Amino acid sequence: MKLLRYGPPGQEKPGLLDAEGRIRDLSAHIPDIAGDALTPAGLARIAALDLDGLPIVSGQPRLGACVGHVPKFVAIGLNYADHAAEAGLPVPTEPVVFSKWTSCIIGPDDDVVIPPGAQKTDWEVELGVVIGQRASQLAEAAALDHVAGYCVVNDISEREWQAERGGTWDKGKGFDTFGPIGPWLVTRDEIPDPQALDLWLELDGRRCQEGSTRTMIFGVAEIVAYCSRLMTLLPGDVITTGTPPGVGMGQKPPVFLRGGEVMRLGITGLGEQRQRVRRSD
Template sequence: MKLLRYGPEGQEKPGLLDASGAIRDLSGHVADISGDVLTPEGLAKLAAIDVESLPVVSGAPRIGACVGNVRKFIAIGLNYADHAAESGMAVPTEPVVFNKWTSCIVGPNDDVMIPEGSSKTDWEVELGVVIGKTARRVSEAEALEHVAGYCVVNDVSEREYQLERGQTWDKGKGFDTFGPIGPWMVTRDEVPDAGNLTMWLEVDGKRFQDGSTKTMIFGVAELVAYCSRLMTLLPGDVITTGTPPGVGMGQKPQVFLKGGEVMRLGIEGLGEQTQKVRRA
């Protein structure tokens, strides 16, 4: 299934993308795509619904973040060796974990706002992992049983705040609008190998990132198991798993967003995002 949320910001309704690409309204069955709806039991109930019985949503509504009421937005840094190299940092021997504040989450096509005074706002296409079952100290072998599905994430980053203001990455990662998620969450049963998906990002039509999840240092199962030893993962939590090379910081000379650009990005089978960049 491809599950999504549509409608004005703060008033999103739950939906499902059918085989023809039409949005079907799920609000007669669930209140939101969040929490218990994402558990194995919740997803099984949705899968049992006759899609043709669901109302078709007319027009072209705004698409919101594909998961609502996210309690934890966990990010993994330097998870591609070639991205670590372009960043001038050592390849990690275990996952680098930081937070993106949940208040940064927006829809996949919402505007991205450059913070006031920023001169180093950057982009990162990433595979997002949505937790569907409470995970506490799970093994790598059982980790994928705790995954509801996958989505596209743009881990927008302000590099000065991330790297030059005390080495606390969180500072540069959680500004408002720095977490576009979606357009939809594709359930795990429809993604047979999350470790072999092509991914890309363009700015104003120029392709900067062109990679694959197959070059991740730590795969999805390893990351879920590792994070579950640091904290209890809950249904609806999102882990964004790192980016391949091609970020603005890694260009020679470096390229950062100034405002007015259009970012377009996607991951094989998980859909695309398009964001207009604006200055706050």
């Protein structure tokens, strides 16, 4: 299934994308694509609905983030060796874990806003993993059983705040609008191998990033199991799993977002995002 949320910011309704690309309204059956709806039992109830009986949503409504009420937005850094190389950093021997504040989450086609005074705002196409079952101290062999599905994430990053202002990476990762998620949550049954997905990102029509989850240093199962040893994972938690090479700081000379650009990005089977960049100052 391809699950989504549509409507104005803060008023999103749950929906499902049918085989013809039409949005079907789920709001008579579940309150949101969140919490219990993402558990195995919740997804089974949605899958059992009569699809043809669900109302068709007319027009082209705005899409919100494909997961609502996200408890935690966890991120993995430097998870592609060639991206670590372009960043001038050693390949990690354990996953690099940081947080993105949930207040940064926006829809897949909403504007990305450069924060006041920022000069090094960057892009990162990533595979997002949505947790579907409460989990702690998981074995790697059981990790994927606790995944509800997958989505596209653009891990927008302000590099000066990330690397030059002291402290942790979190400073540069959670500004408002720095977490576009969606367009859809594609359930795990439709993605048999999360390590066989192609990722790409274009800036103003120029292909900047192109990679594959095959080249991850730490695969999805290992990441989920590792995170479950650091924290209790909850239904609706989002883990974004790192980016392939081609980010702005890796260009020679570096290229950062200034405002006015359009980013377009996607992952095999998970849909595409499109964001216009604007400045707040």
